[in-house]
Amino acid sequence: MGEGCDTCRLALSLPPEANKNYRCTPSAVIRFAHEDGRSRFILIDAGKTFREQVIRWFPRCDVARVDAILLTHHHADAVLGLDDVRDVQSHDPVSGRIMPLPVYLSATCMSYVAKQFPYLAMQPDPVTGNTPRRVSSLDWRIVEESPHVAYDIEGLMIRMLPVMHGEDTVALGFLIDNGRQRIAYISDVSRLLSETEWQLTAATTAVGKKEEVEREVHPRKEIDLLMLDCLLPWGRHPTHMCLPQCLVVIRKLRPARTLLIGMGHEIEHESLNKKLLRLADSEGIHVALAYDGLRVPIIL
Ligand SMILES: [Zn+2]
Ligand SMILES: [Zn+2]
Known part of the structure; x- marks a missing residue:
C-alpha cells in the first residue's frame, strides 16, 4: 500500500465485496x-x-x-x-x-x-x-510440463501450459480443452514458450512439426476465454507480463474474450477497464480486467 496512492485509497474505501480494486x-x-x-x-x-x-x-x-x-x-x-x-x-x-x-x-x-x-x-x-x-x-x-498431454481431472480435460515466469522459472498455465470450449488461465508469465503458443493458436488443420502433428491430429479452435497475467499498465517487468505484452499476445491469438488478472496497484480498475473496453470497437478484441468475486458462466 503506497502512501498517496489512489488505487490503494480506493481499495480501502469500500468493503471488498463492492470494490474492484481490493485484490x-x-x-x-x-x-x-x-x-x-x-x-x-x-x-x-x-x-x-x-x-x-x-x-x-x-x-x-x-x-x-x-x-x-x-x-x-x-x-x-x-x-x-x-x-x-x-x-x-x-x-x-x-x-x-x-x-x-x-x-x-x-x-x-x-x-x-x-x-x-x-x-x-x-x-x-x-x-x-x-x-x-x-x-x-x-x-x-x-504432471508433465507439456501442452501436448491432456489430463482427465475430475472428468474435465485439462492441458498444462508451461510458460516462463522470469527467465529462470517455468510456471504452469492451464487449458480446459474439452472439444467444445478452450479456456486458458495463465496467471504468472513473462514470456510464452513456443509450444504453449502453438497450443493456444487456432488452426483449421493440423500443422506444425512432424512429431507434433503425430501427437495431435485434431485442429484447434480459437481460445474462447483467456485469463492472462497483467502486472502493470505500461512498460515491462522481468517476471510478469504488462499491458503492452498482453496486447501483443491478444492481437496474435485473437481469443473470443480476455480477462486480465494479477494486476498491481499501478492499475486502477475503472479507469483502465474503460480504456480496454474501447478496444472492442477499435480493434475487435474483447479485453477487460477481472476482479475478486467475478463469476464467468460458460457452457462447458
Ligand atoms: Zn497503491
Ligand atoms: Zn510467482
Missing part, C-alpha cells in the same frame, strides 16, 4: 457438472490470502468444497495457503476421515513445496488414508 492473490475455482450429475470444484492455486478468499467468496459463489487443486508454481502467492486447505476438504461420511485431495503440480513445484511444507508433502497413509497429523491431506500428482 487478493490470483486464484480461480472451476465449477462444473460432472457426468455423474454432481458438481465438481477445481481450485487453481491456494496463495497467501487463500483463507480470506474462502471466507469471503466461497459462500457467495456457492463453492461447497474443493475436489482438486492445480498449482501454477511454487511462489508464496500460489502455495502459502496450502495449510488452510484442510478446512475445505471433504470428510468420509462413515469414518469422518479427511479424504486425500488431489493436487496437480510440476516436479519442480513439488520439490519446493516439500521444503516449504514438509508435513504436507508426506503421502497419505495407504491404509488409513490419513496423514499422521491433523493437517491438509494432499495427494500429490506430478
Whole structure:
C-alpha cells in the first residue's frame, strides 16, 4: 500500500465485496457438472490470502468444497495457503476421515513445496488414508510440463501450459480443452514458450512439426476465454507480463474474450477497464480486467 496512492485509497474505501480494486492473490475455482450429475470444484492455486478468499467468496459463489487443486508454481502467492486447505476438504461420511485431495503440480513445484511444507508433502497413509497429523491431506500428482498431454481431472480435460515466469522459472498455465470450449488461465508469465503458443493458436488443420502433428491430429479452435497475467499498465517487468505484452499476445491469438488478472496497484480498475473496453470497437478484441468475486458462466 503506497502512501498517496489512489488505487490503494480506493481499495480501502469500500468493503471488498463492492470494490474492484481490493485484490487478493490470483486464484480461480472451476465449477462444473460432472457426468455423474454432481458438481465438481477445481481450485487453481491456494496463495497467501487463500483463507480470506474462502471466507469471503466461497459462500457467495456457492463453492461447497474443493475436489482438486492445480498449482501454477511454487511462489508464496500460489502455495502459502496450502495449510488452510484442510478446512475445505471433504470428510468420509462413515469414518469422518479427511479424504486425500488431489493436487496437480510440476516436479519442480513439488520439490519446493516439500521444503516449504514438509508435513504436507508426506503421502497419505495407504491404509488409513490419513496423514499422521491433523493437517491438509494432499495427494500429490506430478504432471508433465507439456501442452501436448491432456489430463482427465475430475472428468474435465485439462492441458498444462508451461510458460516462463522470469527467465529462470517455468510456471504452469492451464487449458480446459474439452472439444467444445478452450479456456486458458495463465496467471504468472513473462514470456510464452513456443509450444504453449502453438497450443493456444487456432488452426483449421493440423500443422506444425512432424512429431507434433503425430501427437495431435485434431485442429484447434480459437481460445474462447483467456485469463492472462497483467502486472502493470505500461512498460515491462522481468517476471510478469504488462499491458503492452498482453496486447501483443491478444492481437496474435485473437481469443473470443480476455480477462486480465494479477494486476498491481499501478492499475486502477475503472479507469483502465474503460480504456480496454474501447478496444472492442477499435480493434475487435474483447479485453477487460477481472476482479475478486467475478463469476464467468460458460457452457462447458
Ligand atoms: Zn497503491
Ligand atoms: Zn510467482
